[in-house]
Amino acid sequence: MDNFYVSPTEFASISGVSRQTLIFYEKKGIFLPAYKNEKGYRFYLMSQLDIIATIQSLQKIGLSLEEIKDYIEHRNAQSTYELFSNKINTLKEIITTYHKMINMMETKCQLITKANQILTDMVYIEYRDEIKIIKSDYIPFNSKEINQYKILGEHIKYRKKQNHSLGHAISGMVEWKKMLKSKRKKTFYQYYYTILDNQLEDENYDIIPSGNYLVIYHKGTYETSYQSYHLFLDYAKKNHLVLDDIAYDESLIDELTEANPQNYITQISVKFKKELE
Structure with a gap:
């Protein structure tokens, strides 16, 4: 590349970097003109195009101006390798987070679609595959309500720490x-x-077993889902079914989706088997 001086306006036009940005870089000590004449006019060398392109690239991968200044002044092959290796790991984490966000939004859309297709206050039979879950501590049935909320708080903290908060509710x-x-x-x-x-890493988990389930879709607040449980008993009696003791309450329409709690939709599932004849 021929090495000759050009004005800031010419250099800005050739490099694609605005004149204001060149002045900003100069004030920060990141990228300086190659020459100032006695009148204070600034001039750049065409050979500086490589440096300005490097600065722009480093900004795109998320380096701060201070990091860029330090890199430009002290760069070598080893420091470049270390910098890029660290940035690759950071970007992979960001990509993973965005994938989880996409999965969360896709899941919400699927749940909303399902909620729009079902009828409430009737019993369905559905086969469920095994589901991997993380459980909170056990809350004895005779516990005070405050204990339930304390354990809920701990579970929320755990979800946030393990980055599960972008998944299912x-x-x-x-x-x-x-x-x-x-x-x-x-x-x-x-x-x-x-x-x-x-896909799980080193994390202990429990399962909801696969099998046939009676399923009810309850409309209303979380606190009122128990009002639909009697439908299980009625259906089981008529159809000679033995029901498990545990019901699984899972939100289809929740506080993220709907402002009015009376419009929440909760999927309630109980595993069953046929009575022995």
Whole structure:
């Protein structure tokens, strides 16, 4: 490349970097004119195009101006390797986060679609594949309500720490037969849980077993889902079914989707088998 001087306007036009940006870089000490004459006019060398292109590239991968200045002044093959290796890892983490965000939004769209296709207050039979979950600590049925919320808070913190908060909403397990016999006027969960993606790293998890389930779709607040549990008993009696003791409450329409809690839709599932004849 021929090495001759050009004005800031000419250099800006050739490099694609605005004159104001060149002045800003100069003030920050990142990229300086090659020459100033006695009148204070600035001039750049064409050989500086490589440096300005490098600065623009480093900004695109997320380096701060301070990091760029230090890199330009001290760069060598080893420091470049270390810089890019670290940035690759950072970008991979960002990509993973964006993939989780996309999955969360796709899941929400699927749940909304399902909620629009079902009828509430009737019983469905559905086959469910095994589902991997993370469970909270156990909440005894006779516990005070404040204990339920404390454990919910711990589960929320864990989801955030493990970056599960971009996935499925928090769900709940209920000892539903006890719930029907009790005097409680709100659904009381024995566990909170989070549905996991299939790909897991080193993390302990539980499962919701595969099998046939009775499923009810309850419309209303989370606290009122227990009001639909009696439908399980009615259906099981008519069809000679034996029902498990645990119900799984999972949100289709929740606070992220709907402003009015009365319009929430909760999928309630109970595993069953046929009575022995």
